[in-house]
Amino acid sequence: MPTRPLSKKLDKYFYRYFYRCLDVSSYKQLTKLCARATKKMLEHTWQLTVDIPFLDQDSKRPLREGPDAGWPRDEVFLEFLLKFGSETDQVTIKGSSRLAQVMLSPSVTSEALPGLEILSLSSSFSDFEDPFHPAHYAPLVYCPTLATLILDIRRLPGSIKPSSKPFPEHYFSTLTPNSLTLKGPLGSSPFCSNLIARFDRVQQLSLDDTSDSSVVLPTLLAQIVHPEKVSSIGVGCMSIDGLIATQVATELARFTQLIQLRFRNGFYGDSNEFYSALGRLKLRSIAFGENVKVEWKLLSTLMSGSKRMKSLKVVILDDVRFMAKEDDSIAKDSNEQTDHNGKIQRMLDLARRVDVVVTGKRIDQFYDDNARQAGRALTVEQSMLEASRGGRW
Secondary structure, three states: OOOOOOOHHHHHHHHHHOEHHHHEEEHHHHHHHHHHHOOOOHOOOOEEEEEEEEEOOOOOOOOOOOOOOOOOOOOHHHHHHHOOOOOOOOEEEEOHHHHHHHOHHHHHHHOOOOOOOEEEEOOOOOOOOOOOHHHHHHHHHHHOOEEEEEEOOOOOHHHHHOOOOOOOOOOOHHHOOEEEEEEHHHHOOOOOOOHHOOOOOOEEEEEOOOOOOOOHHHHHHHOOHHHHHEEEHHHHHHOOOOHHHHHHHHHHHOOOOOEEEEEEOOOOOHHHHHHHHHHHHOOEEEEEEOOOOEHHHHOOOOOOOOOOOOOEEEEOOOOEEEEEEEOOOOOOOOOOHHHHHHHHHHHHHHHHEEEOOEEEEHHHHHHHHHHHHHHHHHHHHHHHHHHHHHOOO
């Protein structure tokens, strides 16, 4: 990649084109970039992404961070961040606790990245006893343009320790983020509720609990100071029982302007009470994402009957598992996929009658299955036709 334009008149366009998105995947690359980058190079950069690969990529456990040799040094990384201009609105740090913690230092939040709108941090935050303690994020009060905060804490539940860190003197009521994402062992932290309560302008909320049991989810939802401002919520967990799932759905009644709802990562509500609580919401879109179990018959009640959700326009089914009650059990043989597809077809027929769009990866798979079956049927028919023409049938 060229390092300078052919003419000084082209400076602005050259640097905006070649340096608008910076992607770094190793400490070595970042060290070289910190040493070579000038303020002129970086003042037109839009995005900075530092993505240090995690170890154990195929493991189901939280990914471990790779070795950190300590370079670039913290002060060098800070000097590098100070070179960015107001056009830099998005920073992503993955796989480095040290660099993520530098991003939360007052020196960065008060002096660097004046146009920062999106901050995404994904690491173990190894130096923090409790990475959900509000004091760690108090310096974000100096980021007036921050609109989206994403915290992905890669820790085992048992690694969260009680923290004696004092609470920040100033509350987060002056923070601007309207989109908040928290992922990690939320239920293992006694301070996660306090952290959520500090953000009072949230309009989009996403909570993914990787604790062994997600009994804390209803409590966390209850901490939203202004639920009437929230229009979109996503909830995910590793394990949850029917009672807690129903409590989650019941707690959502406080969010009177909620129009988008997404369940993912093992969430499972299988009771009449759960779907009845959902039916009282005024959603326009409901999504069931990865590894979510869906009670197909109860889901249909959201689109039909006297208690159907009249505001509902879109149902998204991604990598879901269709479940059924004992009186409507799914056969555990080779016909299981056919039985699933039959349920999907009936749901699509119902959705068309009530003007609801059903889409998602699971629906795409359904259409692919149908196309393959139609293709096989056509092949058999052609073979029979050819055989009959040759007098072999």
